[in-house]
Amino acid sequence: MISDEPKTLHIAHLGPLGTYAEAVAINYTNFLKEKAEVKTQLCPYPSIAETLYAVDSKETDLAVIPVENSIEGSVRVTMDTLWQLDDLQINLALVMPICHALVSNAKSLETIEKVYSHPQALAQCQKWLNAFLPNAQLIPTKSTTEALGILDQESTTATISSKRAAQIYNLPILASSINDSPENYTRFWIISRVDVDVPDIYPHSSVAKSTHTSLAFSLPANIPGALVKPLEVFSQLGINLSRIESRPTKRSLGEYLFFIDLEADDSQSEIQLALTELSKHTEILKVFGSYNVLQISKSSN
Amino acid sequence: MISDEPKTLHIAHLGPLGTYAEAVAINYTNFLKEKAEVKTQLCPYPSIAETLYAVDSKETDLAVIPVENSIEGSVRVTMDTLWQLDDLQINLALVMPICHALVSNAKSLETIEKVYSHPQALAQCQKWLNAFLPNAQLIPTKSTTEALGILDQESTTATISSKRAAQIYNLPILASSINDSPENYTRFWIISRVDVDVPDIYPHSSVAKSTHTSLAFSLPANIPGALVKPLEVFSQLGINLSRIESRPTKRSLGEYLFFIDLEADDSQSEIQLALTELSKHTEILKVFGSYNVLQISKSSN
Known part of the structure; x- marks a missing residue:
């Protein structure tokens, strides 16, 4: 018997669990499921380049990649990797509001010696870090969630992550909304190969298909x-x-x-x-x- | 008695000792001294932004700042800081060939666990690092020379710096010319306040003053x-x-x-x-x- 189960779309994103890219992927799958009968599976990758290679090499059907942030500007690895690859297309842009929190098991800000996060997140909280943690060592990681796993063992360490990530890892938030500018947004693209049929989720006007x-x-x-x-x-x-x-x-x-x-x-x-x-x-x-x-x-x- | 000693020009650059910015500042002072009777003093600062603030606040007369690299592109902090400040002008652009070396007291590549350098230098040696030190932890620093001071105590640590820096710190070079592209150049600007009289070092044509x-x-x-x-x-x-x-x-x-x-x-x-x-x-x-x-x-x- 031939199964009439809907196709499963595999979606690559920067991991591990709890990144902003994952939140965008979840939002995207919710939009998808409103419009089409489709199953999805999220596939975390350790770097942005690897999420693009995954869709290029047919490991996944789609990739969610950050394009630019309203404070820090373009994501260079996205442009440089996209230029190297052929036969990829953009299906949709999603604009994600970014709200960073300081996540830590420390009893107070005074005891924090190290802050881990993605370089873009560290840069977006520069003034707050200078004001409240002027002596902390800032350590760049591959994602905002990479260092969350080590917080349990270290009481003098913090990460800059989303509130959602703190909830997923069941870790305390020491300070909320610590990004220097409240107008902090990141634009993501949903990427597929040109030969892949991605369900369309946008209500088109009669004039033009896309903006x-x-x-x-x-x-x-x-x-x-x-x-x-x-x-x-x-x-x-x-x-x-x-x-x-x-x-x-x-x-x-x-x-x-x-x-x-x-x-x-x-x-x-x-x-x-x-x-x-x-x-x-x-x-x-x-x-x-x-x-x-x-x-x-x-x-x- | 009034001294007729030539004026001392203070030149801010990213430090500490041995950076590419310092090498540019030394080249610039040599050009200057060929054309004008002038004394110079190099003033290292811990970040690129601080070198620009130094010239803006009259702590120094000039600043040497990196503008763009042929591989990694524009230096964002230079643009963002320059935009915030007024009354600054560009006096000259200097193009510096970049040739990175792996500097370490380690006995061999196999024993190296950590590599420190400026994020631009780490990015410019990405393929070499993947091929020869795939398991080393890459740790970004504020300059290519910031971590040279700790190499003496750590035999499993390396930095990516210039040959010149290795000589200054009297440290061994484990591998030379490790940048992925030999066509690696960084363009620097010599910046002053508009009201400062900087000796002119360029032989002008009769047609146009500047290019x-x-x-x-x-x-x-x-x-x-x-x-x-x-x-x-x-x-x-x-x-x-x-x-x-x-x-x-x-x-x-x-x-x-x-x-x-x-x-x-x-x-x-x-x-x-x-x-x-x-x-x-x-x-x-x-x-x-x-x-x-x-x-x-x-x-x-």
């Missing part, structure tokens, strides 16, 4: 004015850029790749025209597809 | 197409952008500052026109002045 298109390109080397040409293509067609980010090509100082988000759907005729025109002025052009943006509510954090 | 102009701007919030307008200003006047870098305003996700390097001198009439036009399309516009670029030879490393 954003992302792409990246390198330029023919050493041509003066090379950077202005591709940007003119969009401006002449009235297409708005919502983000431009440069990364070194790693070949030579002063040579860059550009990552651009456009406020348009790539099925629109203007975008089709722009991409054709753009390919004349670029060396390598990678289009990561069109997608919509969903905001995750603060209570999900 | 580059750098500026940064924020945009009026939430206006569609806001990003394209300022870029069109340069393109319409035929001014080439050699670099564009975005940073979050830290106010809200999707709002950016832009850092732009132009291939032109700000005394040229086109640039004057462009800056007047640009100020109509920007919220805050900071011009960091015009300067030339000097390459430091590989033997100086």
Whole structure:
């Protein structure tokens, strides 16, 4: 007998248990299950690069990856890894409110000697750390939850993690909302291979399918004015850029790749025209597809 | 009696002793002394931000700060700190070849358990570290030389530093040229306050005084197409952008500052026109002045 069980979608994210990426993955699966009959399984990986390699090598169907934070900016490993891989597409952007807590078994702030967290989280709490833990040693980890496992043995150690992570690991919160800016959001992308059929969760308008298109390109080397040409293509067609980010090509100082988000759907005729025109002025052009943006509510954090 | 001793220029740089920034500062003082009768004193600071605060608060006359690396990209703290400060200008850019060595008292690679260095240096040697020290713990420090002082007590510890640093601290080099890409360069800027008279070291052509102009701007919030307008200003006047870098305003996700390097001198009439036009399309516009670029030879490393 052939089973009519729904397909299980495997979703890679930065682990271990309790990361913001995992919270985004959970929110995403909830959105999915409202729209389609689907089973999901979350698959934690030890680094952001490995979550992308997992989807690229067909170990998983999807990956949830952080793209940029409103305070610290772009996640470089995401851009650098995405540039190396082919045949990946963006299905959706999810914006996650970030609210950091100081998690520790210490009796008081005074006894804390070490604070572990992801470098982005440490940077986002810089002022708070300077004010309340000026003498603590700050130790970067691969995720906000990597060091939670050792807190039980160390009473002079803390981590910066989400409230949700503290609950999962059953650990006390010594201070809440310690991020320097309350307007702290991270944008994540849901990535799949282009040949994978991902259930669509966004209610489309009749006008355009998606609100954003992302792409990246390198330029023919050493041509003066090379950077202005591709940007003119969009401006002449009235297409708005919502983000431009440069990364070194790693070949030579002063040579860059550009990552651009456009406020348009790539099925629109203007975008089709722009991409054709753009390919004349670029060396390598990678289009990561069109997608919509969903905001995750603060209570999900 | 009034002394006619030459003025002593105090130059802030990331310390302690032996950093690449210090090597750049030494090269810069050598260039200076060829052109002008001047005394210099190097002043090490514990972070890049503090070197900029030192010149801003008149503790020093100049600061040597890293701007971007050909592999890892822009130095974010440099951009974020420069944006906060007023009345600073760029006097010169110096391009430093970077060649990392593994410095340790360990008898062999097999006995090394920990590797300390600046996060940029760790990232630039990632493949080498994966291949030769796959199990070593990688520990980020504030500079490539911060941990050199503890190597004498620890025979299972290494740092990634320059050859020059190993010589200064009289420590053995276990492996040379361990950076993954041989094309590894870091661009530094020599920064002063606008009211400080810095001796000019560059032989000017009769045509233009300087080859580059750098500026940064924020945009009026939430206006569609806001990003394209300022870029069109340069393109319409035929001014080439050699670099564009975005940073979050830290106010809200999707709002950016832009850092732009132009291939032109700000005394040229086109640039004057462009800056007047640009100020109509920007919220805050900071011009960091015009300067030339000097390459430091590989033997100086």
